[in-house]
Amino acid sequence: MIRQDLQYPIGEFQTPNQIHTELLETWITEIRQFPVQLEELISHSPPLSEEWKYRPNGWNIRQLVHHCADSHMNSFIRFKLALTEENPSILPYQEALWANVPDTQNAPIQSSLTLLHGLHQRWVILLQNLSKEQLNRTFYHPESKKSITLxxxxxxxxxxxxxxxxxxxLALDAKGKWN
Incomplete structure (x- = not known):
């Protein structure tokens, strides 16, 4: 029996040696489709499933959705900083702690879904209009101690x-097993 990695079910991100135009277009499509795919998954879930976790001691669906809104807002801002400053040092944030603040614990999921729809629409417009030179602009991540291209x-x-x-x-398939 193959045991699935519940923390990294699709594996960890590996930067390809070469990021060609077709791959970049695929990534932009995935970013465009994400809010709709997420909303579709959640819209067919049973009442109270937002409390279900994807693994023991993991986040519940509500925390995951709010985390995506928080993380993607931070990333969008990092894009803007990199486009307007020379290799700016970004401000990391404690995502595990953010997952436990009152809005993440209590706000309806729909608030972050609405935010993600608008944010991703703007993000995709930005991505589709960046030149090769702009895509090579960087920001500095102090935790990894490296510059990351857009x-x-x-x-x-x-x-x-x-x-x-x-x-x-995973959380929906577990049906509350990890709560």
Whole structure:
């Protein structure tokens, strides 16, 4: 029996050696489709399933959805900083702690779904209009101690979308088993 990695069900992000135009377009499509896919998954779920977790001691569906809104807002802002400053140092945040603040614990999921729809619409417009030079602009991440290109960050966030869609699917399949 193959045991699925519940924390990284699709594996961890691996930066490809070369990020060609077709791959970038695939990533942009994944970012575009994410809010609709997430909403579709959740819209067919039973009442109170937002409390279901995808693994023991993991986040519940509500926390996952709010985390995606928080994380994707941060990423969008990092894109803007990289486009308007020379390799700016970004501000990391404690996502595990953010998952436990009052809005993440109590706000309806729909508030973050609405935010994700608008945010991803703007993000995709931005991504589709970046030149090759702009895609190569960078920001500095003090935790990893490296500069990340916008091209690579597009892939990281396409992966992030797939990663958390897989978490929501796992939580729905577990039907409250990990609560």
């Amino acid at each position: 091209r690579e960050n597009t892939g990281i966030y396409a992966w992030h979308c797939r990663h958390h869609l897989a978490h929501v699917k």
